[in-house]
Amino acid sequence: MADRDLTAEVEAFLRERAALQAKHAHQWVVFAARKFQGAxxxxxxxxxxxxxxxxxxxxxVRNVDDYEEHVPLIFADSD
Known part of the structure; x- marks a missing residue:
C-alpha cells in the first residue's frame, strides 16, 4: 500500500475543529478533498x-474529541 499525503485533510479538520466540536461532539468525522464530508x-x-x-x-477519519499532544522541545546552552 502506497503512502498517502493527508496534509490537506488534516489541515481542513484542524481549521474546522471548533465548529465540529460544537455540532458533532463525540462523533467520528470524515474529510476528503479538503472538505468535511460527514459525521x-x-x-x-x-x-x-x-x-x-x-x-x-x-x-x-477522525474522532472530533481526539487531541494530539504536542510537547515542545526547548534547547539551551549548557555551560
Missing part, C-alpha cells in the same frame, strides 16, 4: 462511508 456515531460507519465514497483517494 457518524461510530468509527465503523465513518470508515465504510469513506471507503465507499472515496475509495483510493486520500481521506481522513
Amino acid at each position: 457518524f456515531d461510530q468509527y465503523e460507519g465513518a470508515a465504510r462511508f469513506a471507503v465507499a465514497n472515496f475509495g483510493d483517494a486520500p481521506f481522513l
Whole structure:
C-alpha cells in the first residue's frame, strides 16, 4: 500500500475543529478533498462511508474529541 499525503485533510479538520466540536461532539468525522464530508456515531460507519465514497483517494477519519499532544522541545546552552 502506497503512502498517502493527508496534509490537506488534516489541515481542513484542524481549521474546522471548533465548529465540529460544537455540532458533532463525540462523533467520528470524515474529510476528503479538503472538505468535511460527514459525521457518524461510530468509527465503523465513518470508515465504510469513506471507503465507499472515496475509495483510493486520500481521506481522513477522525474522532472530533481526539487531541494530539504536542510537547515542545526547548534547547539551551549548557555551560
